[in-house]
Amino acid sequence: xxxPFPLYAPDQLRELEARGIAACGGDGFVLMARAGLxxxxxxxxxxxHARRLVVACGPGNNGGDGYVLARHALASGLDARxxxxxxxxxxxxxxxxxxxxxxxxxxxxxxxxxDLGGADVLVDAVFGIGLSRAPDAHANALxxxxxxxxxxxxxxxxxxxxxxxxxxxxxxxxxxARTLQFIARHRGLRTGIALDxxxxxxxxxxxLPETVFEGIEPAALAxxxxxxxxxxxxxxxxxxxxxxxxxxCIGGDHGSGGAILLAAEAALRSGAGLLSVxxxxxxxxxxxxxxxxxxxxAVDDVAQLAPLLARxxxxxxxxxxxxxxxxRQLLEAVLASEAPRVVDADALNLFASSGHRLRxxxxxxxxxxxxxxxxxxxxxxxxxxxxxxxxxxxxRLGCVVVLKGAGSIIASANAPSTVICAGNPGMAVxxxxxxxxxxIAALLAQGMTSADAASAGALLHAAAGDAAAREDGERGxxxxxxxxxLRRLANPMRR
Numbered sequence: 001x002x003x004p005f006p007l008y009a010p011d012q013l014r015e016l017e018a019r020g021i022a023a024c025g026g027d028g029f030v031l032m033a034r035a036g037l038x039x040x041x042x043x044x045x046x047x048x049h050a051r052r053l054v055v056a057c058g059p060g061n062n063g064g065d066g067y068v069l070a071r072h073a074l075a076s077g078l079d080a081r082x083x084x085x086x087x088x089x090x091x092x093x094x095x096x097x098x099x100x101x102x103x104x105x106x107x108x109x110x111x112x113x114x115d116l117g118g119a120d121v122l123v124d125a126v127f128g129i130g131l132s133r134a135p136d137a138h139a140n141a142l143x144x145x146x147x148x149x150x151x152x153x154x155x156x157x158x159x160x161x162x163x164x165x166x167x168x169x170x171x172x173x174x175x176x177a178r179t180l181q182f183i184a185r186h187r188g189l190r191t192g193i194a195l196d197x198x199x200x201x202x203x204x205x206x207x208l209p210e211t212v213f214e215g216i217e218p219a220a221l222a223x224x225x226x227x228x229x230x231x232x233x234x235x236x237x238x239x240x241x242x243x244x245x246x247x248x249c250i251g252g253d254h255g256s257g258g259a260i261l262l263a264a265e266a267a268l269r270s271g272a273g274l275l276s277v278x279x280x281x282x283x284x285x286x287x288x289x290x291x292x293x294x295x296x297x298a299v300d301d302v303a304q305l306a307p308l309l310a311r312x313x314x315x316x317x318x319x320x321x322x323x324x325x326x327x328r329q330l331l332e333a334v335l336a337s338e339a340p341r342v343v344d345a346d347a348l349n350l351f352a353s354s355g356h357r358l359r360x361x362x363x364x365x366x367x368x369x370x371x372x373x374x375x376x377x378x379x380x381x382x383x384x385x386x387x388x389x390x391x392x393x394x395x396r397l398g399c400v401v402v403l404k405g406a407g408s409i410i411a412s413a414n415a416p417s418t419v420i421c422a423g424n425p426g427m428a429v430x431x432x433x434x435x436x437x438x439x440i441a442a443l444l445a446q447g448m449t450s451a452d453a454a455s456a457g458a459l460l461h462a463a464a465g466d467a468a469a470r471e472d473g474e475r476g477x478x479x480x481x482x483x484x485x486l487r488r489l490a491n492p493m494r495r
Contacts (some may be wrong), residue, residue: 003227006218007187007419010129010164016183019212019228028094031206032061036068036098036137038204039156042180043069043121047152050120054151056112056142057099058126058160059084065093065156066125067102072109076153081119083112094188110167112142119151124174126160134171135161143172152177155471159187159197166385167194167407180204183212187219190419191386191407220387220409222416223455227461229492231448231456244273245445248312248339249319249438250305250330251346256320258285259345259434262479263319264294266438269486270460272445278308278330279320302329302344309337316441318347319434340444343399344437349373351397360413362399363440363454367433371403387417391409402440404433408458412451420455423462436461439486463489 016318024030035427043050055070057063066082066091073080082102090096103109116122123230124146126139135143143161146153153176158164161173169187178187185208189198226291235244252260257279264277266292275289281298288296299305300306309315321327323346331350334341337442340361343351348366350371358364372379374396382389383405390403390411400412406425410418442458448456464485469477 003224003421004221004418004420005185007190007220007222008184008216009187009219012216012219013129013164013184013186015216016017016212017395017449020183020206020208023208023212028443030381031098032064032094032098033068034206035065035156035204037072038182038206039065039069039123039154039180040072042178042204043073043204044156046178047065047121047154050078052118052120053081053123054116054119055080055082055123055148056126057082057084057090057109058128059089059091059095060130060137060156061092061094061185062125063090066123067095067098069125069156070107071102072099074105076104080107081117082107082109082493083116083142084109086111095253112145114141114145116145116149116293119149122146122149122151122153123158124155124176126174128157129164131158131161132163132165132170137320140172143174147172153199155179155198157182158189159194162194162197164188166387167192168280168384169193173197178202180207181207185222185272187387187419190220190222190421191409192383192405195406218416219270220419222419222421223459224421225459225489228456228463228489229461231452231459232490232492234493236460241273244271244448245271245442246274246276246311246313247316247438247441247445248276248308249316249441250278250279250299250334251317251319251321251484252277252279252283253320253322253324253326254280254282256322257286259320259431261290261439262431262434263285263316263438265291265480265483266435266486267316267442267445267477268293269483270439270442270457270490272442273461276308276312278305300326302333305330305333309333309339312337312339314441314445315339315341315449316344316437317341318344319437321346321350323349340450342437342441342444344433345370354480358397358399360399361450363444363450364393364399364403365436365440366393366399366432367404390417400454402436402454402458404436408462410451410454410458415451418455420458420462422459423465424469424474426464426469426477427462429477429479431479432461432465435482
């Protein structure tokens with residue numbers, strides 16, 4: 001599998017399932033049997049030495065998949081125990097059929113009494129893609145017992161308790177070591193809190209024909225590091241600094257000079273041909289000592305900025321800008337410029353109170369807290385549905401938006417959202433966003449569209465963070481550690 005690859009929302013997955021059943025001659029149990037067999041084969045592949053299974057089955061078709069898996073385990077001579085909640089007996093015709101087939105093969109179904117017992121692997125088949133609310137108290141007790149158990153957890157389709165649409169956990173949710181998705185990949189498992197619950201992801205397409213996907217546009221696209229070569233081609237031999245773009249980085253109020261330095265160096269390492277910096281006079285010596293390739297300019301009032309704006313091809317505004325009068329004046333000057341802009345950090349905080357909008361060619365890169373201020377909602381609400389928040393930000397600002405965080409989301413007008421399947425917790429440190437600002441600005445300056453620059457920039461930034469973390473670990477990772485990796489990964493076709 002190479003990226004980009006499509007992701008689907010629950011309503012689309014239900015339509016795909018209905019089409020899949022039709023492709024199976026209208027017999028839904030044929031599809032359920034395929035799903036249960038695929039899950040059994042996946043379990044054998046990853047836990048070949050398991051001899052004792054506990055399969056927790058819910059009342060719906062997800063539970064039916066669990067009954068099918070348990071029947072295969074029983075037929076193979078394994079100790080396969082099925083648990084259900086008293087109030088969650090099979091309710092759908094397909095789940096009832098799978099239950100009866102398991103019992104008919106000699107299996108026994110027990111009611112969960114608070115103790116899961118011994119097991120080498122736990123199979124989570126409690127709730128599937130239909131869950132969008134917090135589990136009830138009985139289901140909570142089962143899920144909490146699963147999470148306390150020392151055995152690895154294998155979730156079928158979705159970790160129970162996770163909303164497959166948004167990636168949120170409305171209540172308690174299973175923490176799986178591995179999740180096997182059926183038919184198509186789920187949008188909600190690629191961002192936010194779901195990343196801490198899904199574990200390793202796999203797909204069982206269930207041998208359905210490609211025709212079942214006709215006319216169903218994905219809810220989102222996913223990008224992994226293997227997509228980088230598609231964004232970066234070899235440069236022509238007659239390239240010169242002018243053809244590779246001129247980025248102007250603006251920011252670095254008193255006490256925040258490091259932020260604009262990080263953005264500037266990231267722009268250079270990502271391929272900008274020329275790099276100017278407008279910052280406070282006190283930061284110029286340090287900037288030149290660190291990166292003499294930058295053209296550093298002391299800007300203490302807005303009049304000094306005008307000639308720099310006139311020469312810039314792309315403007316990166318926000319790192320260390322501050323929210324004082326200096327920053328406000330520079331923001332107003334930049335808003336009058338015709339050049340494409342990448343807006344981040346303090347510039348976005350100033351936007352939150354101003355009502356300003358950007359242009360379609362611009363890119364905004366808020367983290368969840370900045371997104372919350374722009375939308376006038378709590379940060380927790382942003383995180384509950386990151387896809388909806390990214391789309392609302394795009395409509396609010398009028399530009400391409402990168403909603404940063406675990407599974408960063410890029411939203412642009414009239415296109416599916418893009419999810420970045422890269423990055424790591426070590427990148428949760430001050431200054432990482434400043435690096436991203438410089439990267440996206442450099443890619444815009446080199447001729448990418450705003451949507452491509454946002455997607456490629458967020459992916460390059462996340463992949464560089466992963467590469468740096470592989471060297472010495474995540475904890476203690478610094479934004480400056482990404483710089484050599486930005487250069488290497490932006491040259492995937494280097495000779």
